[in-house]
Amino acid sequence: MNDLVVARGTRVAARKVAGEMVILSADDSSLYVLNDIGTAVWEAVDGRTPLSTIVDDVVCRDYEVDRDSALRDVQEFVAGLMSHGVLAEVR
Amino acid sequence: MTEKAGCAAESRGDILPAVPLPSGVVIEVGNIPVGLNTSDPALVGLLEHRFDRFLRPDRIPAFQFDVTVVPQGTFDPEADLTVVASDGRWTLRRGDFRAEWDAGKRRGWIRQTLNPYAIDSVLRIVHTLVLAAEGGFLLHASSAVRGGRAVLFTGPSGSGKTTIARLAPPDVTLLTDEISYVRRTGDGYTAFGTPFAGELGESGESTSAPIAALFRLDRGADNLHERLGDAETVRTLMRNILFFATDRSLTRHLLDTACDFAARVPAYRLAFAPDARVWSTIQ
Numbered sequence: 001m002n003d004l005v006v007a008r009g010t011r012v013a014a015r016k017v018a019g020e021m022v023i024l025s026a027d028d029s030s031l032y033v034l035n036d037i038g039t040a041v042w043e044a045v046d047g048r049t050p051l052s053t054i055v056d057d058v059v060c061r062d063y064e065v066d067r068d069s070a071l072r073d074v075q076e077f078v079a080g081l082m083s084h085g086v087l088a089e090v091r
Numbered sequence: 092m093t094e095k096a097g098c099a100a101e102s103r104g105d106i107l108p109a110v111p112l113p114s115g116v117v118i119e120v121g122n123i124p125v126g127l128n129t130s131d132p133a134l135v136g137l138l139e140h141r142f143d144r145f146l147r148p149d150r151i152p153a154f155q156f157d158v159t160v161v162p163q164g165t166f167d168p169e170a171d172l173t174v175v176a177s178d179g180r181w182t183l184r185r186g187d188f189r190a191e192w193d194a195g196k197r198r199g200w201i202r203q204t205l206n207p208y209a210i211d212s213v214l215r216i217v218h219t220l221v222l223a224a225e226g227g228f229l230l231h232a233s234s235a236v237r238g239g240r241a242v243l244f245t246g247p248s249g250s251g252k253t254t255i256a257r258l259a260p261p262d263v264t265l266l267t268d269e270i271s272y273v274r275r276t277g278d279g280y281t282a283f284g285t286p287f288a289g290e291l292g293e294s295g296e297s298t299s300a301p302i303a304a305l306f307r308l309d310r311g312a313d314n315l316h317e318r319l320g321d322a323e324t325v326r327t328l329m330r331n332i333l334f335f336a337t338d339r340s341l342t343r344h345l346l347d348t349a350c351d352f353a354a355r356v357p358a359y360r361l362a363f364a365p366d367a368r369v370w371s372t373i374q
Contacts, residue, residue: 013347020322022326
């Protein structure tokens, strides 16, 4: 899971509004509004960088959080978005 | 032989058309006339009654549908609405109708049982698709014009859209108590009246006005309103916009439009007690 690499889904539209990422699914018109950490992770996701590196370079650098709990929270957040096709695992 | 036939056709053309003119109605909502061609007089009667304020026989339709009435029981009456796009053709299905629409050719057909609701649904869907491409949307909202400017009241069922419309003073013109029609115009957005009625069971007026404000309805003891941030406005819009497409390009357009609307039109949370004072609050 630490080496998980994800990319943004191909069936979504996303816009940053007042610091929050607003994501609309083309499949079922579901709407996702990410908080500031979620937005930072979304912006860092590029289909190449492992999730653990994103947590180190983006989340732990910019927010005062414990690394293990940050990684756990981000993994949970990413898994949730993957289950709706908003993010996709890169193999 | 050919010449004689040609001459005969020409001379007869002065008296009778060579091809029977299609009968039907033209329904214009949001300045977009849609032609519904049908030879069924009972359906024409139903449509003329339901859409009476929006009939525009003088307009050339931007889109046309050939409508055929089929017997009850032709379709599964329990079938939910599905909207599917493939190669520019949209297929619409529900328990009371089947329809296809070629957006590029601006033509389509509808097979439906004898009721006014199938056309109502097809019109809503076609308008959402047209508006999504050009920068507009249909919104679950009542809307009204006062002093030449429109206000929208959005929220889910039970939030008070119809109540606030009922409470409108006499100088207010109701555009709709259920589905608002929003188009980008110039530097802002314009609301148009719609025939898509809610609990009032009465269509809005066929008029339009630039939108001054959007209100998200909350029931409350006092009449108060507070400004919504842009992100909350986009969230509110996306929860209440009618959208049927699963097309990625239209989805992007729609989100762009919602963000643009939020940047241009002030939006407020409105808590209101159900009495006429609410209209003083928002003035």
